[in-house]
Amino acid sequence: MENILKQDYKLDQTKFLNQVHVFAPATVANMICGYDILGFAVNEPGDEVILRKTEELGITILNITGDDGKLPLDPFKNTVSHSAWKLFCDLGLDESFGLSVELHKKMPIGSGLGSSAASTVAGVFALNELLGKPLSKDQLLPYCMEGERLACGSAHADNVAPSLFGGITLIPSHEPLIVRSLPVPEELYVALIYPKVDVPTKEARRLIKNNVPLEKAVKQWGNIASLIAAIYEKDYDEIGRSMQDEVIEPHRSLLIPYFDEMKKIALENNALTFGISGSGPTVMALTKSEQIAETIVSEIEEFLNEKSIEYFSYVSKINQQGPYLKK
Amino acid sequence: MENILKQDYKLDQTKFLNQVHVFAPATVANMICGYDILGFAVNEPGDEVILRKTEELGITILNITGDDGKLPLDPFKNTVSHSAWKLFCDLGLDESFGLSVELHKKMPIGSGLGSSAASTVAGVFALNELLGKPLSKDQLLPYCMEGERLACGSAHADNVAPSLFGGITLIPSHEPLIVRSLPVPEELYVALIYPKVDVPTKEARRLIKNNVPLEKAVKQWGNIASLIAAIYEKDYDEIGRSMQDEVIEPHRSLLIPYFDEMKKIALENNALTFGISGSGPTVMALTKSEQIAETIVSEIEEFLNEKSIEYFSYVSKINQQGPYLKK
Known part of the structure; x- marks a missing residue:
């Protein structure tokens, strides 16, 4: 080699x-x-x-x-x-x-x-x-x-x-x-919840379509561009708005039980954004305070307990x- | 209304x-x-x-x-x-x-x-x-x-x-x-050459495919993200490298006579990047000095004269x- x-x-x-x-x-x-x-x-x-x-x-x-x-x-x-x-x-x-x-x-x-x-x-x-x-x-x-x-x-x-x-x-x-x-916007906190279900990376990648409608691609690259600008400007609201995915998430989220319900809980509790970490099944919320991240984690934990799904969860700043x- | x-x-x-x-x-x-x-x-x-x-x-x-x-x-x-x-x-x-x-x-x-x-x-x-x-x-x-x-x-x-x-x-x-x-990187100059050929916007848009292969979409949004970062960092080399288009240019450039030849002239004369302005047929080079932009314009003018194609050209900073x- x-x-x-x-x-x-x-x-x-x-x-x-x-x-x-x-x-x-x-x-x-x-x-x-x-x-x-x-x-x-x-x-x-x-x-x-x-x-x-x-x-x-x-x-x-x-x-x-x-x-x-x-x-x-x-x-x-x-x-x-x-x-x-x-x-x-x-x-x-x-x-x-x-x-x-x-x-x-x-x-x-x-x-x-x-x-x-x-x-x-x-x-x-x-x-x-x-x-x-x-x-x-x-x-x-x-x-x-x-x-x-x-x-x-x-x-x-x-x-x-x-x-x-x-x-x-x-x-x-x-x-x-x-x-x-x-640059890292100082006030960002990350809430991570891993529901204990098995989603192999290769399987998750296989679910993704090989072609993207141009209209969705334009929306996605508009959001990516704006996320980068918002990171430089420390514009937390736009960081949240821009972090949406219509290309990959609709397919990958199918592999994550109760994805939509967890997303709803996070957004109702003031997450800037919510989505899949990597190829999942860990889900992720960004927030503007540790308190909000802690609240989101405990609300989702309560929900997963009701559904008898095991999990790990973490609250952290960006390293x-x-x-x-x-x- | x-x-x-x-x-x-x-x-x-x-x-x-x-x-x-x-x-x-x-x-x-x-x-x-x-x-x-x-x-x-x-x-x-x-x-x-x-x-x-x-x-x-x-x-x-x-x-x-x-x-x-x-x-x-x-x-x-x-x-x-x-x-x-x-x-x-x-x-x-x-x-x-x-x-x-x-x-x-x-x-x-x-x-x-x-x-x-x-x-x-x-x-x-x-x-x-x-x-x-x-x-x-x-x-x-x-x-x-x-x-x-x-x-x-x-x-x-x-x-x-x-x-x-x-x-x-x-x-x-x-x-x-x-x-x-x-933010506008201060040292950027723009060379614009309009070869007098007719390319209606609607026709140019019609040429674009409705689907983008995911691999190309990822490359495109990687470049867009890096362009935004490079604009904030005033990283002129990366501004140039990132401004490449494999999604639209291959189709639209077909409507512009001698596009590839003009691109070659621009890049050989130290353009940071070269491509289509809007839906064309105007082509555009970005440069790091007025001198380089002037040189590119005069080299391309000489080429278009040889080919008996009329043109307008402009050298400008970003307004x-x-x-x-x-x-």
């Missing part, structure tokens, strides 16, 4: 650490109207990776928690070890020492929260920290995308980019890869930092 | 003038990637209207120049008098005095430069000036759109909004009508003012 790393880097073995413990954030891809081009990171949930130097060569997975036994322990089938190992080899270190990985999943898998992306970013970021930070985040990004290729079949960046860079990211082009960080070292 | 004017206004007859002479700018709709949602105004060309109070009731067109006899002198078929008269009636002035209109076209008709929009905006703006400015530009906009309904069959705003407000305007929604003014009173 070709060496991805074409830019300069400088390894200083005196800076190498024996162990690092990293958190990487979950992400909300698409931002409702920006299918395949927009995403943001949240403060919680997120995944954690503990990476250690070992004398034995090669990479091993010591332990995975929080995955209900769903993730492979084979290091070449697991996205964390796969992408970290690729970077390790490209840096020419695979004959010097080995690596061991602990992965602690703190969020549901296949939930539309960029679960595989958070794990991969945690692993790749952890390796860079372990090696004394020889690389920039721009250089780490392609390795994180390799993890997505293993997890989802294509090396897309709409979850790994916001998880790695933090904040709101725009990916206007994949060939060449362009990632722009947008502006990306991954970080745990003490 | 319903009174459009639902907002407050205050007429002060002591402020009424007897005559005003107004210039309104031509406009570049679509901005290549932003079909039906983006547009900007230029300093030249533009149309001029002279509006006078008359004792005789009603509205008359005294004179039209520069139209090669193409425009109707019947005041209810001409967009300028039609839209100004509608406003005049909605203000309840039609029994008080009359109006006479002179229209001086300073740009080609049916050229993709928002010719009818510039005339209409000049007329509506002139009436507001004649009456001592009782209305805001927001209040004038629907009257300008009425002119577009008469000229093109639909009350779209993508030329009248930038002509009226100046600068770069984004229209993310028609129902309800939302117009956002975007930030909209219409104004001529001395």
Whole structure:
């Protein structure tokens, strides 16, 4: 496999650490109207990776928690070890020492929260920290995308980019890869509710039509354009108005039980907007205060309790930092 | 016909003038990637209207120049008098005095430069000036759109909004009508070349397919999003890269002779981008200096001379003012 790393880097073995413990954030891809081009990171949930130097060569997975036994322990089938190992080899270190990985999943898998992306970013970021930070985040990004290729079949960046860079990211082009960080309106809060139903990403993508009526495409790109302007202007009302999706949501929401009812509850409780996170089934409301986000979460929780649907829920600001070292 | 004017206004007859002479700018709709949602105004060309109070009731067109006899002198078929008269009636002035209109076209008709929009905006703006400015530009906009309904069959705003407000305007929604003014990157210059061939707007719109492949729609809205971000960031390279159109241009450019050759000349001479203005046949290059714009215009002029195609050409900054009173 070709060496991805074409830019300069400088390894200083005196800076190498024996162990690092990293958190990487979950992400909300698409931002409702920006299918395949927009995403943001949240403060919680997120995944954690503990990476250690070992004398034995090669990479091993010591332990995975929080995955209900769903993730492979084979290091070449697991996205964390796969992408970290690729970077390790490209840096020419695979004959010097080995690596061991602990992965602690703190969020549901296949939930539309960029679960595989958070794990991969945690692993790749952890390796860079372990090696004394020889690389920039721009250089780490392609390795994180390799993890997505293993997890989802294509090396897309709409979850790994916001998880790695933090904040709101725009990916206007994949060939060449362009990632722009947008300013984050300070007052935004995110309410996330994951109803425990299974919606595999591939299935959710399959539901999307291959053609978009021009009229809907124009409406969608008008809304996307206005969302970007409203983000720069900190225009919260227009952020809410513009985040509507007539192209993807009508199809994907069919896979999410009680989507319309949850949307109604969120909007009646002053959500700026409500929609699907990534390919779902997690749903997302943006609000202008923590209080409003908390109210929406508890109202929807009450509703889901009545319907006997299990869930996880989170209230968070937009994460502006990306991954970080745990003490 | 319903009174459009639902907002407050205050007429002060002591402020009424007897005559005003107004210039309104031509406009570049679509901005290549932003079909039906983006547009900007230029300093030249533009149309001029002279509006006078008359004792005789009603509205008359005294004179039209520069139209090669193409425009109707019947005041209810001409967009300028039609839209100004509608406003005049909605203000309840039609029994008080009359109006006479002179229209001086300073740009080609049916050229993709928002010719009818510039005339209409000049007329509506002139009436507001004649009456001592009782209305805001927001209040004038629907009257300008009425002119577009008469000229093109639909009350779209993508030329009248930038002509009226100046600068770069984004229209993310028609129902309800939302117009956002975007910041104007100071160093942008526009090179416009109108090859004298006939491309009626309706014909150009007819060529557009009713469905867009999702993949192309995603690419288009990625580029639109990045254009908006790049406008806020004054990132001229990304403004250029993002302004590409794979949805509309492949069809519309077929109506413009030597489109590909002109594009090649522009890009070889350091245009940031090149494409169709509105529905064409005028073509447009954006550049980062007046010198580059001048060079592109003269190179394309030389090429068109060789091909025996007549043309008009203009080099301008983006107009930030909209219409104004001529001395």
